[in-house]
Amino acid sequence: MKHFSKHLMIGAAFLAMTAVVPATFAATPNDQLVIGTSLAQLLSLDPQQGTEPKTLEILANTYDRLVHFDSEDNFAVKGQLAESWDIDDTGITFHLRDATFSSGNPVTANDVVFSLVRLLKLDQSAAAGFKTFGYNADTIEGLVSAIDDKTFRIETTDAITPDALLYRLTNGVASIVDSVEVQKHINNDDYGNEWLRTNAAGSGPYTLNRWTPNNIVILEANAQFWGGEPAMRRVVFRHAPESQAARLMLERGDIDIANALSAPDVRTFENKDGFVIDQVKTGGFYVLAMNAGHEALSNPLVREAIAYGIDYQGIGQTVLGPYGRARNVPVPEDWEGAIANPDWSFQPEKARELLAEAGYPNGFSLTLKTIAQAPRVDLATAIQANLGEIGINVRIQQGNGADIVASHRARDFDLLLPQNSAADPTAIGALDNFTNNPDNSLEANNAGNFVWRSAWDIPELHNLRAEANRERDAAKRLEMAVELQEKFIAASPAVLPLFERFEPIVVNARVVGYEGHPWSLTRLDDVTKTD
Template sequence: MKKNAILGVCLLTLIMSVASPGAQAKTPDDQLIIGMNMNNLLTLDPAAMTGNEVVGIVVNLYDSLVELDPKQLNHVIPALAQTWDVSPDGKTLTFHLRNDVKFHSGNPLTAEDVVWSMRRILHLNLAQASVWKSYGFTKKNVDELVTAPDKYTVKIVLPKENDPQLVIYSLGALGNLGVLDSKTVQSHVQDNDWGNRWLSTNEAGSGPFILDTWQAKDVLRMKANPDYWRGEPKVNRVVLRHFQESQTLRLMIEKGDLDVASNMAVSDINALRKQPDLTVEAVQRGTMYYVAMNMKDPQFANPKVREAIRYLIDYKGINKALMPGYGVLHQRPIKAGMPSTLPDPGYQLDIDKAKALLAEAGYPDGFETTIRSLSDQPFLNIAIAVQSTLMQAGIKAKIITGTGNQIYGAMRERKFDLLVGRGGSGMEPHPHSSLRALVYNPDNSDAARLTNFQGWRTSFYDKQLNEMIDQALLERDPQKQIADYQAIQVRYDKLIPALLPLSQMVDSVVIRNEVKDYQSHPSATTFLREVYKTPEGEKP
C-alpha cells in the first residue's frame, strides 16, 4: 500500500475513533503527544529560527552552554558548561565544558564545536544574529573574539562594554547557541550556506531527543537519545501534531488523543478548565502583542498619523474580550514585573482625538491602507477589532492574512503598512532584553538587515534613544540604572513610536493529569527530558 493511502486510512481511523460516542482514547505511556499550530514553524536551524514554537523544539534537540531555571529566571543552571568565569574587567567570559558529551552522530562535542556554532550565527547573519550584533559582534570580529584555548574551554571576549550577566542570560534564554555538530553540518554545506538548507529540516545536536521526521504543517517526531549525558529521557518519543482549528485541539485532548495542547482559543481553554482530568497552565512570557506601523510609508512617517493610530486602538476592549488566555493589558516596551517598568500610560480609544490628529496631518477624510495578520487567533481578531476602530476615523484598512513567513517575512523586508504581531524577546530577566527586541535600532539603513529588531523592521530610529539604551546597560548603580530605564520609556512614549504594545503574552497550555513534570518555561525553552506519564488512575 502506498504511503499516502496508509496515511489516509490512519486519519480516517482517527476521525472515526474521535467521533465515536463514549470512546476514550489513550496515548501510549512511553510517548508524549503534543497538539499545536505549526503555521509559524518555518525552519529548525537555530541560527534562523523565529517564534516560540521552534524555540521549544530546538532546546530539546540541542544543548546550550547554560540554561535558565524556569522557576527563577535569574538563576543560571550549568549545562554543557560545568563552570564559567567573568574577568574582573567584565570583558571576558570563560566557559569550562563537560568532556563526556557526544552528538547524535557519535562525534564528541568539544570547544571547537561551540566556537564554530557561534561564528556561524554571525557569518550567516540571519534572525538570531541580531542579539549578538547588539553586543558588538560581527562576522569580521567574531573569529578573533570567540576562541577555544583548549579542547574543553571556550573564551568569549566582549567587543564593547556590556553587562556580562546579560550575555550569560542570553546564552541560556534564547536557545540560539544550540551547539552544532560542526563536522556533520559542514558535510552538508551547499554554496557556502553553512549548512542552512540542510539544517532547515534536519538537526545536528547533542540534546535529549533526536529528530525522527518533520513534515511541515503536519507532524514532527523526536525519539529519545539513549546516550544523553544527563541520562536517557523518561519518554521514548515526543510527537508534535499540527492542528489549525482550536475546537479540534479541544476535542482531541478531551478524548485523550493528546497529552498536551497549546495555541487554543480562549473559549475552548475556559471550557477545559472544568475538566477534572485536565490542568490549564498559564505562563506569562515577555513577548508583546502589538500593532506596528511602517515608517518607510510617508503616512506613518508622520507623527500625527502615528499618534492618531495610538488613539484608534481599543486596548481595554481588546484585552477584555479577546485576550484572556492569550495576554494581559500592557502598553510599555519593557515587560511587566521588572523594577524599572513604568505603569501603563493609559492610552484608550478616542475617536474624536484621532480625527483631529488626522486632520492636522492632512488626512481629514482618512486614507486607505492594509493590516497584515496571521490567520491564527488572537491575531486575526485583534486585526478585525483595529480595522473596525480605524474605520470610525475614516481609515479604510484591508486585512491581509497569511502564514508566519508571509506576514513576518513582509515585516522583515520592511514592506508592509500596518501589522498585528507578537514579539519582543523579554526572555532574559533584564530590561535590555525587551528594549533590544522592540526599540533598539543602531543602524536604520536597508543594508543593515537587523531583521530580528522590531525597531529596524518598522524603520523607527532615534539616535538619542539608542545611546540611552547603551548607557543604561552599562550602569552599575542599580537605582541609577532603574531611573535610566524609566527615562527611556518616557522618551519612547514622547517620540510616538511605530510599534504600539497592547498586551503582554500569556501562554496557556492544557495538560492531561497523567503527564508529570511538564514545566512551561517563561522563555519558551520548555525542556521535555524529565517529563513522564503515569498510567490512568495510578499515583506518581
C-alpha cells in the same frame, strides 16, 4: 472545580501521521507525548536561523546551550553544557561537562566556537541579539576561543556587561551544533544551513526522527543524552491549527497538550476535571507594527491617533483573555524598573482630532497583515473595527508564517501584527527589540532588527539603550531603563506594544514535570506520565 497551575503537567502519545483529525484514537501511551499546536511558522530547524516560538520548543529538545535560565528561580542562570564558568574583567570562561552529540561525536569547545561563529557568519535575523552587543561576522572569530577540549572562552565587548552576555547565551540561537557533522554538509559556503534546516545535529535529550511541514514533527529519545535517557520515548508535535478541532482532540485524549487554542476554547477547560490550564508569561508582547516609511504613518500624530483608537481593555476581555493583558510599555508590568502605562485608552474623539491635526480629517486606508492563527486573526478584526471608528479604513490580509514574516522583514506592509519576546529577562532586555536600530537606511537591510522593519529612525533611543547596555552599575542601568520607557512613549512609537503576551496551555493532568518556558525553550526530558 477550576484547575489553574503555574507548573504544567502534560502527557504523551503517538498519533497517525496525518493532518486530518481522525474520528477516534486510543489513549496515548505512557511513554509518548503528543502536543497539538500550530506548525505554520516552523520554517527552519537550523538553530542559528529558526526563532519562532514553536520552532524553539523543538530546538530546545534537540540541542543544548552552554547555559539556561530558570524562570521559577528568579531567572537564575544555570549550566547546561557548561558545568561552571568564571567571569573576569574582559570575558567569561566556561568549563564543559562530558557530553556527546546524537552522532556519537564528543561535545568540545571547538563545537562551541564553531556554533557562535556560524551564528554571526550566517548573519540572519537570529544573530541580531548578539550584533546588538558588538559581535559581528568580522569580529567574532577574534572574540571566541577553545582553550582546550573542555574549556571555552568568550571575550566581552565594550557594548555589554558579562551578566547580560550570560543571558544572551541562554537564547535558543546560542544552541551548540555538532561541528564535525555539520561540516560534512556544507554546500556553497552555506555553513550547512541547507542541511540543518531539515536535520538535527545536537546533544539534547531528543533526536529528530521526522518533519513534514504543516503536518507533524516526531522526536525520539536520545539514548546518549548526558542527563540520562528521557522517560518519554517519543514526542510528537501535531499540526492542529483549528482551535475547535484541537479542543476536541484534547478532550478525547488524542493529544496530551494543546497550545494553540482560541481564548474561548481555553476557557472551556476551566471547570473540567483532569485538565490543567497555565498562562506562561513570555516577557514579550503582541505588537502593532506601523511602517513609518508610509507617508501617513511617518507622522507621530497619526501614530498617536492610532494609539488612542484601540480599545485595549475591551479586546483584552473579549479576544485575548488568557493570551495576555493590556500593556503599551515594552517592559512587563511586574518586572523591576517597569513604568506605569500611558493613558492610551480608547478615545475615538481625541484620535479623530489628532488625525485632523496631522492633515487627515477624512482618514485614509491601510492594509493590516497577520499570520492566520489564534489569537492574531481575532485581534486584527477587533483593531479593524476600532480604527474604522476614527476614520481609518483597514483591510485585513491573512497569510501563513512564511508570507507574513517575509513581508515584515522586507518592510512590505502598512500595519502588521507580530509578536516578540524579551531579549533577556530584565527591563533593558525587554526594551532591546523596541529601542535598537543602528542604521535605518534601506541599504542597511537589517531585517533581523525589529524596529528597522518598521522603518522607524530612533537615534536618541538607540544611543541611550546602547549606553544602558554598557553600564555596569545596576542602579544606574535601572534608571536608564525608566528613562528609555518614558522617551519611547513620548515618541509615539511605530512599534506599539498592545498586550503583554501570555502563552495559555491546556494539558492532561496525567502528565507530570512539564514547566512552560517564557521563551518557548521548554525541555521535556523530565516529563513523566501517570496512569
